[in-house]
Amino acid sequence: MTDFDDDEKIAPLKPKGRRTTMLDRTLTVTGLLLAGASAFFPWYVFFNEDKFGINVAQGDRTRELPDWPARNVFSVSPLAMANKNPPEKKPELPVDPLTTATVSSLGKEDDKGIPAEDQPFPGKSSFRLLHVANGRALIEDNSGMYVVRVGSILPDESRLATLEERDGKWVIVTSKGDVYQRN
Numbered sequence: 001m002t003d004f005d006d007d008e009k010i011a012p013l014k015p016k017g018r019r020t021t022m023l024d025r026t027l028t029v030t031g032l033l034l035a036g037a038s039a040f041f042p043w044y045v046f047f048n049e050d051k052f053g054i055n056v057a058q059g060d061r062t063r064e065l066p067d068w069p070a071r072n073v074f075s076v077s078p079l080a081m082a083n084k085n086p087p088e089k090k091p092e093l094p095v096d097p098l099t100t101a102t103v104s105s106l107g108k109e110d111d112k113g114i115p116a117e118d119q120p121f122p123g124k125s126s127f128r129l130l131h132v133a134n135g136r137a138l139i140e141d142n143s144g145m146y147v148v149r150v151g152s153i154l155p156d157e158s159r160l161a162t163l164e165e166r167d168g169k170w171v172i173v174t175s176k177g178d179v180y181q182r183n
Contacts, residue, residue, distance in 0.1 A: 127155045129182045132163055132170035139172075139180075 045052050127141035137148050141155045152160050158174040165171075171181045 129172055129180045135163065137163055137172050
């Protein structure tokens with residue numbers, strides 16, 4: 001005899017039938033209905049596009065303006081609002097006899113021809129000669145490029161004295177005596 005031998009035989013347990021309650025059945029039916037509706041709804045939308053689509057305004061494809069009535073334009077900007085108050089008369093200010101501006105010499109000629117306008121330069125700096133043509137020179141410094149002619153102010157605060165051709169190369173001579181040659 002072994003430990004596995006039984007003195008008396010016991011019948012195996014029989015599974016008891018599960019009682020389904022009304023709540024379980026209701027949840028099952030509801031889940032199946034939702035699954036069916038979610039599978040059917042995209043097809044319903046596909047076949048009834050006019051009910052779910054975006055309504056685009058119909059119009060002809062011409063450049064003519066429609067015959068709609070004009071609309072009133074409203075603005076909330078205080079600058080766009082019209083002043084409906086009567087205009088006030090402001091007293092006239094007396095004219096100041098003191099001259100506070102200069103008059104441009106643009107267009108006035110002297111014995112050298114039409115003078116070039118003086119160009120303001122940002123300060124003292126070195127510059128280099130790029131090109132010479134028609135009595136004018138193109139120079140460049142750190143702040144940009146400038147066209148100058150005889151009498152123009154240069155970036156080193158001197159004036160352009162002459163444009164000369166030396167040994168086949170153009171040079172400019174300043175009023176300080178400096179000579180700049182094209183590289």
